Amino acid sequence: DTAVSQTPKYLVTQMGNDKSIKCEQNLGHDTMYWYKQDSKKFLKIMFSYNNKELIINETVPNRFSPKSPDKAHLNLHINSLELGDSAVYFCASSQPMGPASGGPNEQFFGPGTRLTVL
Amino acid sequence: DQQVKQNSPSLSVQEGRISILNCDYTNSMFDYFLWYKKYPAEGPTFLISISSIKDKNEDGRFTVFLNKSAKHLSLHIVPSQPGDSAVYFCAATSPNFGNEKLTFGTGTRLTIIP
Numbered sequence A: 001d002t003a004v005s006q007t008p009k010y011l012v013t014q015m016g017n018d019k020s021i022k023c024e025q026n027l028g029h030d031t032m033y034w035y036k037q038d039s040k041k042f043l044k045i046m047f048s049y050n051n052k053e054l055i056i057n058e059t060v061p062n063r064f065s066p067k068s069p070d071k072a073h074l075n076l077h078i079n080s081l082e083l084g085d086s087a088v089y090f091c092a093s094s095q096p097m098g099p100a101s102g103g104p105n106e107q108f109f110g111p112g113t114r115l116t117v118l
Numbered sequence B: 001d002q003q004v005k006q007n008s009p010s011l012s013v014q015e016g017r018i019s020i021l022n023c024d025y026t027n028s029m030f031d032y033f034l035w036y037k038k039y040p041a042e043g044p045t046f047l048i049s050i051s052s053i054k055d056k057n058e059d060g061r062f063t064v065f066l067n068k069s070a071k072h073l074s075l076h077i078v079p080s081q082p083g084d085s086a087v088y089f090c091a092a093t094s095p096n097f098g099n100e101k102l103t104f105g106t107g108t109r110l111t112i113i114p
Helices: none
Strands: A004-007 A010-013 A019-025 A031-037 A043-050 A053-057 A064-070 A073-078 A087-094 A113-117 B010-014 B019-025 B032-038 B045-051 B056-059 B062-067 B072-077 B086-093 B108-113
Touching: A004 A087, A010 A019, A019 A031, A019 A087, A019 A113, A031 A073, A043 A064, A043 A073, A073 A087, B010 B019, B019 B032, B019 B086, B019 B108, B032 B062, B045 B056, B045 B062, B045 B072, B072 B086
Parallel strands: A010 A113, B010 B108
Antiparallel strands: A004 A019, A019 A073, A031 A043, A031 A087, A043 A053, A064 A073, A087 A113, B019 B072, B032 B045, B032 B086, B056 B062, B062 B072, B086 B108
């Protein structure tokens, strides 16, 4: 019973195409994220949504557009794909409020989508 | 601008011995630190965390130590088991950044030798 699922697992496409990656979580969390892990293994946050509202938007090209139809889904649409977009994209979710200690809540990650742009 | 650094890309340890993974950070605003573990073809999973008001947090075989003055933390695994072979990511955050914004290191691949 997968907690955070992503589709597709692998995506190979040509430069200039438009593609989407879907993410769903069945944990009842209010906050969802997209991360990008590039070839140098940096895992960087791209976006976060809290209950369908954009909270974090890092300096990501506007070719990347997250869409949250409901709080269980956060899809990532990428226009005009470029070679540098090749990476592994991870979706994650958490509850927005931290524990009594004041720290962040645990983020649960999906298995990742490996995007290869040719 | 790499604010969280894991300078050892890989580490090999004999089964049963102690594994020590290190992490350094540069941003003094960070006040909460986490370790995530990642197996191939899976997403990272949370392992253990520590608040900056503490210098040690222990959970079973896993202990995280924090040295704020040195901006350094380490994860100790003892005894190491074959199932511990994975990539370990250090991450940091701060309420100033909205707590949910985690800054990750590049990971250390730990291999436990049977």
